[in-house]
Amino acid sequence: MSAPRRFGVLGTGFWAETCHGRALADHPDVELVGFWGRDGARARAAAQRVGGAAFADVDELLGAVDAVTIALPPDVQAPLAARAARAGRHLILDKPLALDVAAADDVLAATRETGVASVLYATYLFQPDITGWLARMAALAAEHGPWEGALARWGGTIDAPGSPYGGSAWRREWGGLWDCGPHALSLVLSLLPPVERVAAARGVRDAVNVALEHRGGAGSALSLTLTAPAGAGGSWLSVWGPGGRHELPRFAGTPQEGFARAVDQLRAAAATGSPHPLDAAYARDVVAVLAAAQHHLDLPVQQRTTAVG
Template sequence: MRTGLLGTGPWAETAHAPALGAHPEVEFAGVWGRRPEAAGALAERYGTRAYEDVDALLADVDAVAIALPPSVQAPLAVRAARAGCHLLLDKPLAADVAEGREVVRAAAEAGVASVVFLTTRFQPEPAAWITEQTAAGGWFTARAEWLGAVFTGDSPFAASPWRREKGALWDVGPHALSVLLPVLGDVERVAAAARGPHDTVHLVLRHTGGATSTLTLSLTAPPAAAGAAVELRGEAGTTVLPLPSEGPVPALARAADALLASARTGRPHPCDAAFGLRVTEILAAAEARLADA
């Protein structure tokens, strides 16, 4: 599958480009970015072509991997879908629900496959755990903590304008929801929301299966306190999300595998654009609840 990369930032450099460049069933066909000099440097590093015109890249490839802020990703994903390109998307899908719906609509109308790269869902140990707990059922409640030190530690994403604007809710919230939704069911409502220090938020969710969950999300945790944890309690007792043994590059390669499979079979992946839209809807509902808090 000839695949182009849209984006040249830290995530494109450290995850997308290495994964695309090493994938045996992907031809890394080109790079486009909002900074032409960065696109040229990244393309040269991987022996591919830098495009100045995004539409020229879309015309030359079968699929695109997007590593751009959500407000930039969504309209480009619509453009790519209408050009017949399959979509390997980043989270969150879009900066608001209307933009997310446009992506889903464009992908459906064009008949292209889509996968949203929610890292935990493509790491072997967490993915197997999610499958096992979904099958077990009978969960009473869950606790999820996704605490990053992006703005308090030495992170390459500290200069990200969209993360500073949208905060932990929109950056790490999708990761927490990607674990909870398949196990506990869709979110019926955001029952409560409160702000903590800096960008930290606390949410209480009611799920369609009858369980409730609490989420604590932050990008401004002290580095010594950073980390992610999910705990389930129910009829089977207590269980916790296992730590992954691999980083984002192998996980992104599996997301590319998933996109290839969906494109070949026509069967949607559980983490497709429609799932990304549902996550966006929940984030928007939580944001509205926080505004009223």
């Protein structure tokens, strides 16, 4: 296979236009063919501002491109990703891939049926400040022994004035577990082995605290919300083990620069036939962790917690 050159964006929202579309329009090696959205006027507006054409019919866009990037609510993304893969189009997916494991499994099956390449845009993992730090953490673990635990806080502030995510219906319904959880997991799963068991408890509004048991015995905890009060937002992570205790650094790059790297890496995966480590299988496994936490939260309170006497 050759590297995909013609890219289309599924979605016309804030992220579709300002990150996916902008990065594709600025990328020297690819062509932004256009945008598809359920609202034709929004697709036209995005195309006018960023580039390419507006497509009213998703199959028409699929017929005009080699690859699609998807910036839609996860329950909308998954069936469209499977459809695009079955049409032979390579995929850049956004997080989370889906809101249930069956939908994620179908995307994975579709990529395997046709052999298309896929990359999940896990933002942090496309930033050199972060991947450099993760490489140093891996070297320390190799020297001193594996990491034993991690603690991650991801606090979004979608109620802050001017937030582009304040009107996002799926975020309001599904909360920080599903929107911030993939970011926290992208780091935790880069440091610790796969997750085998989870438990979860609720906090105020959408806040959720998740405890994770990893293969081999390491444990981690995630505190997730999209509705942190003013002044209480922000994200941080600590990891510890025989190699000491270390804090995740900030990254200085932009999401568009990271997305351009995801495009480069998708093109390389498609051209070489080597699966990307953050492919649809990875995205499916992240959904499985989130779905397990959601399952625990949905249990009757007496089953999922022990009352304090």
